[in-house]
Amino acid sequence: MNRQIRLVGAGILVMFLALFVRLNYLQVFHAGALDANPNNGTRVVxxxxxxxxxxxxxxxxxxxxxxxxxxxxxxxxxxxxxxxxxxxxxxxxxxxxxxxxxxxxxxxxxxxxxxxxxxxxxxxxxxxxxxxxxxQNITLTLSEKLQEVARKDLAGRTGSVVALDPSTGAILALYSNxxxxxxxxxxxxxxxxxxxxxxxxxxxxxxxxPGAYRNRWPPGSTFKIITASAVYDHDPSLADEAFPVLGALPLPQTTHELHNYDGSYCGGQILQLFTVSCDTGFGKIGLDLGARTLYSQARAFGFDSVPPIDLPDAAASDFPRPASFVGNLPTLAYSAIGQENVAATPLQMAMAAGAIADGGEVMVPHVLSYISNSQGQVVSRYKDKVWRRATSSATAAKMTALMESVVDSPDGTGVAAAIPGVEVAGKTGTSQTGTVPPTTDDWFAAFAPAAHPSIAVAVVLLDQGLGVQTQGGTVAAPIARSLIEAWLSEHPVRGAGEVVHADTGSVGSARAATTSAVAPASAVAPASAPAEGVPPIVVRATSTAPRATTTTNTRPPGISATSDTTKRSAVGARPPASAGNRDEKRSLPGEHQRTGRSSR
Amino acid sequence: MTTLGHDAVQASSVPSSPLLPGRRPARRRTELGLIVLAAGLTGGLYALAGAGRAGALPANIIPFLIVILVLLLVGHVAMRILAPEADPVLLPVAGLLNGVGYVFIARLSTAEASAQALWSTIGMTAFVITLVAVRRARDLARYRYTWGALGFLLLLLPLVPGLGEDINGARLWIHLGSHEFQPGQLAELVLAIFFAAALIERAEQLSRGTRRLGRMLIVDPKYLAPVLLAWGLSLLIFLAENDLGSSFLFFAMFLGMLWIATGRSSYLLFGGGLFLGGSSFALTAIGHAKLRVQSWLHPFAHPDTSGYQILQGLFAIANGGLLGTGPGESNAAVIPYASSDMIFAVVAEEIGLAGVTALLAGYLLLVGTGLRIALRCEDPFEKLLAAGLSLIIGIQTFVIVGGVTRLIPLTGITLPFVAYGGSSLITFYILLALLVRISDTTARQGFPVLLAGSQRVQAGANEALPRDSQ
Structure with missing residues (x-):
């Protein structure tokens, strides 16, 4: 029997060897093919x-x-x-x-x-x-509280809110409807x-x-932050130039003109142009700067590159390449006021405001605060990085003054963002995106407190009606204000008790002083601000709605070709705004006032 | 092997000592060391699996280690008292396999893990009880017909209406109160005893009954009756209970033992032919079997239905690679019957080729030790029984591992000591106890003989040496 037992042993050994060979085949030689097998989808589990x-x-x-x-x-x-x-x-x-x-x-x-x-x-x-x-756990830089404010203020309207800390790039709120x-x-x-x-x-x-960083819309007049900073950086003489008061800007290479919104007239030096968001003035500035300069400035602010945010598939904001303006100069005037082919994500506009706030530097935007392990110990913290320099710190200081003027100057377009006791710097934008019915995208980009910025915000509301109640200054600015208020209530900035405007130059100091004085009473001030600002304003300008167009190249995403063309032809068919036409408009004081005040 | 030779020489150098000083403690000391090693390995694996799964060390790691150690020590102490001369490898290897199996079951399902822990305890109790009850394995031969009747009864029990239960198309379960029990496993063991006794009794006739056919010696047809009977029974199990695995295991064990007992290869040939004929008939004619073969040969034809289980197993094995994903780190839950039929795939995925090679080595060690016990054994019944029991471990392991790796059609039998299931675990602990008993008896018997005189000691040593070291 022993012979058979030994043979049985040998037989079992052979069987096990076969198993061993088979396992080698499956686990080593054939493993890649099995891993790649389409039926292996469930292994993703x-x-x-x-x-x-x-x-x-x-x-x-x-x-x-x-x-x-x-x-x-x-x-x-x-x-x-x-x-x-x-x-x-x-x-x-x-x-x-x-x-x-x-x-x-x-x-x-x-x-x-x-x-x-x-x-x-x-x-x-x-x-x-x-x-x-x-x-491992991820803790974000965003707070639930600020998100709630963003959601509440958007109140179901389509739009996006982005808030970030300009000095670190930390995203503080990011919400879209x-x-x-x-x-x-x-x-x-x-x-x-x-x-x-x-x-x-x-x-x-x-x-x-996620609309806040993946969708792009024409930023309208908020883009003037970039155009104005290009003036200081590349052609300071333009800053001292007094631009004529115009209702419509004659454009090169065409008989069409760039009209101010509702035919209003505006002009003057850059501070005045920026405060009232003068389209004719900035259209001219754009033409004077030239495509190359404007493009490189937009690039410096982050356009044309994917922002290095730690969220997937962020969209690069668009500014047309200089070559596209050759033989097509009128569009440059529109691009300079954030229309035409300019398209920006809300994140980009928050970064632009943040760049001014942070002395000209754009920080790498990020949502990660720190990583902690399963025991709750912090194992890694996000290290802030500079992404790029958008502009010089001198320019940033000058831009801060311009942006403060938008909020605290009586004729500023962004008075709705004013907060008693806090210097808010901002810029409105309203870009017309549809004609039937007329719709606008309403923007506001801001930061605060102007002297020691700790928050930069961009707000956009989409497909708002065309009219008084729905413009950057009326619908977007209040959201920015309440975000800034919510943030500052929990993060009082160094020297918040001081008069913040001290170093911001002459602009708006009178108003700042008043608001500082009433600061403890607070809250009601923004409402009263427009009222006191209204009467002295004679000349109104608008940031929005080009009245005439020559040719179009590519168009920003989100605007359908048909509606665009319809709008253009409809508007273009209108005769150039005459004095009479303007007077007609002005003879309706209520409407005028509304449009004039808040359309930027 | 060499140990025996060495011991024999040592024994011969101290012929006056009646108790063979050093020998008995040495074997049990080795076993104790191996048990500590097995418990340590299991504990380590358990800790890793817990870490892989939940990201933290399991809270009950210390109690877990103590329970394993206590369980194995109970077996160890029982062997010290009841089978002091038995082989020191069997219990630690079985304990290690049981422990590894438990870790992977615990990693798949907590409920099954606690059940398996209970079954392990019952299994170890059954091991001790078997050692207590069976003082000499050859005594079992006396009740051969009782074993035979019991074996067939157990085998056919699931067919009894009201008692048996169909699970997944196979009728191999019976209800015992609220528990399901798979009597086929125990039947296998009981029938091994019966076959051993019956075959030894008739070995002479079975090996001599030949007829000359032309120039060839063939087995007299009337002696083919047992083979035909076994074949018929195995076919019945297959047809009535739909249990391809048990059916094959039963027939292969019988054929193997018949061949060991008689040494006639014609039985193997005849049996093999019968098996091929039976299976080719069954596999073409019977739906359930046909499906099995299709999913074996063409698993990718129906990857979501008939091929799903085998494919998930293969993907898991492939995913394991050389070193595995790490215990507790895989997604084994998608494999149907991951803890029972398919547990080998889980093990292969999580500890890789390196790990399963060690696992297979463990089985080889068990089978090899069992066969070595059979070789040394003098009593023919015990010899055949030990060989048959080893054969069960070897074939069952091959059938299920081969099935999971798609080397042969997949059948629903358990991986000895590792897979989830009480019937299997208890059966294999009893089987282990029988091997231990035979090993102990052989060793004890050997020494009085060896002690009788240095001449015979030399002879015995010489005889043992070349055989064992081959």
């Missing part, structure tokens, strides 16, 4: 069965976390977003079918623990973390997930695309 780190707001709210899935679920963990849609544009989603977006994507390997942010282990817990790994609830895309039921996805895709306004 890999991550979905491991706990994933949480995403937290700077004020401690949990924005995303992995919780144990109920028994019988296909996955061990479920991703939930306790704040619903509030942070959707930042956290993004973590979907089994549709992948990830937002922080869930950019910091995926931190959240799932595949990259460990641990330096050289100096103690036991470091060593443990290094060996064991595990999910329409938005979505990421929990819907992280459901355990893939069927429900698909339904939610389809519904969101069908929703107008593309809620899945």
């Amino acid at each position: 890999n991550e979905y069965d491991r706990p994933r780190g949480a995403i937290l707001s700077s004020d401690g709210a949990t924005l995303a976390e992995s919780v144990r899935a109920p028994k019988g679920s296909p996955f061990t963990y479920e991703r939930v977003y306790p704040t619903g849609s509030l942070f959707a544009d930042v956290t993004g989603y973590y979907s089994f079918i549709y992948g990830t977006d937002g922080v869930e994507r950019t910091y995926n390997d931190i959240l799932d623990g595949s990259v460990q942010k641990t330096g050289f282990p100096t103690n036991l817990s470091d060593l443990r973390q290094l060996l064991v790994g595990g999910a 329409p938005t979505y609830n990421p929990s819907e895309l992280a459901q355990l039921s893939t069927v429900k997930e698909q339904q939610a996805w389809k519904r969101l895709l069908a929703t107008p306004g593309n809620p899945l695309s």
Whole structure:
């Protein structure tokens, strides 16, 4: 029997050898092919069965976390977003079918623990973390409080709000309407997930695309921040030039003219042009500066490059290349006032305001504050970086004065953003985007306090009606103001008690002094400000709605070709604004006043 | 092997000592060391799996280690008292496999883990009870027909209406109160005892009953009856219970033991032919089997239905690569029956080729040790039984691992000691106890003989040496 037993042993050995060879084949030689097999899709579940780190707001709210899935679920963990849609544009989603977006994507390997942010282990817990790994948590620079303010003030209207700390680049608030609830895309039921996805895709306004950094619209007169800074940087003589008071600017290479909004007249030096947002003046400045200068200035502020924000697929803002203006100079006048082919993300405009606030430097925008391990220890902090220099610090100081004037000068277009006791610097913008019915995109870019800026804000409201109630200064500026107020109430700036305007030059000091004086009483001042500002203004200008166009090149995204052309032809058919025409307008004081005051 | 030779020489140098000083403690000391090693390895794996899964060390790691150690020490102490001369490798290897299995089950399901812990405890109890009850393995041969009847009864029990239960198209479960029990496993073991006894009894006849056909010696047809009977029974299991794995295991074990007992290769040929005929009939005619073969040969044809399980297993194994994803780090939950039939895929994914090679080495060690026990054994019944039991471990491991790796069609049987399931675990602990018992008996018997005189000691040593070191 022993012979047979030995043979049985040999036989079993051979069988096991076959298993061994087979395993080598499967696990080593054929492994790549099996991994790449299309049927292997479900292996992606890999991550979905491991706990994933949480995403937290700077004020401690949990924005995303992995919780144990109920028994019988296909996955061990479920991703939930306790704040619903509030942070959707930042956290993004973590979907089994549709992948990830937002922080869930950019910091995926931190959240799932595949990259460990641990330096050289100096103690036991470091060593443990290094060996064991595990999910890490992400704390953002955004606060739930400011997001709530943004959401509340947008009040369901389509638009975006971006607030950042100009000295660090930290994003403080980032909210867009329409938005979505990421929990819907992280459901355990893939069927429900698909339904939610389809519904969101069908929703107008593309809620899945974070408007604040992925969508672009013509920034309108907020772009004058860049045009004006180009004057100081490249052609200071223009700053001293007094531009004639015009209702319409004759354009080169065409018989058309660039009209001020509602035929209002404006002119003067750069401070006056900026304060009332004079389109004819800035159109002329644009032509005088030239395409090359304007383009390089826009580039310096961040146009034409993807902002290095730690969120995925951020859009680069557009300013046309100099070559595109050759033989097409009229468009340069429009580009200089943020129309035509200029398109910016709200993030870009917040960065532009931030650049002025930070002495001309654009910081790298970021949402990450720090990474902590599963024990709650901070393992890595975001280090602030300068992205680029937009302008000189001297220019930034001069620009601050201009922007303050917009808010605190009686004829400024941004008086609605004034906060008692705080010097707010800002710029309005209203760009006409549709004709039937006429619609506008209303902008406001601002920072505060002017002397020691700690917050820069950009607000845009889309597809607002054409009229008094819906312009940058009337609808967007109040949102910026309440964000700044909310921020400063919790982050009183060094020297906030002092008279902030001391170093901002002559502009607006009288008003600043008054508001400082009434500061303790507060709150009612903004309402009274326009009233006191109205009477002395004689000449009105507008930042918006080109009345005539020659040719168009490419158009910014978001404006459909048909509506654009319709608008242009309709408007273009109108005779050039005559004195009579203007008088007609002016004979309707109520309307005039409204348009004049708030259309920039 | 060399140990035996060395011990024999040592024994011969101290012929006056009646208790063979140094030998008994040495074997048990080795075992104790191996047990500590096995517990340590299991504990380490458990800690890693907990870390991989939850990102933190499991809170109960210390109690876990203590429980494993206590469980294995119970077996160890029982062996010190009841089977002091037994082989020191069996229990630690089985304990390690059981521990590794537990870790992977715990990593998949907490509920199953606590059940498996209970089954392990019951299994170890069954191990001790078997050692207590079976003082000499050859006594089992006396009740051969009882074993035979019991074995067939267990095998056919699931077919009893009201008792049996269909699970996934296979009728191999019975209800015992609120528990399900898979009697096929135990039947395998009981039948091994019966076969060993019956075959030894008839070995002479079975190996001599030949007829000359032309120039060839063939087995007399009337002695083919047992083979035909076993074949019929195995076909019945397959057809009625839809259990391809048990059916094959049963037939292969019988054939293997028949061949060991008689040494007649014609039985192997005849049996192999019967098997091929039976399976080719079944696989073409029976839906359930046909599906199995299709999903074996063409798993990619229906990746979401019939091929799903095998493909998920293959993807998991491939994902493991050389070193694995790390315990607790894979997404094993998507594999159907991850903790029972497919546990090998989970193990392969998480500890990689390196890990499963070690696991297979563990099984080889068990089978090899079992066969070595069989080789040394003098009593023919015990010899055949030890060989048959080793064969069960070897074949069952091959069938399930081969199935999971798509080397052969996948069948629903368990990976010994590792897979989730009480019936299997208890059966294999009893099987282990029988091997331990045979090993102990052989060792004890050997020494009085060896002690009788240096001449015989030399002879015994000489005889043992070349055989064992081959």
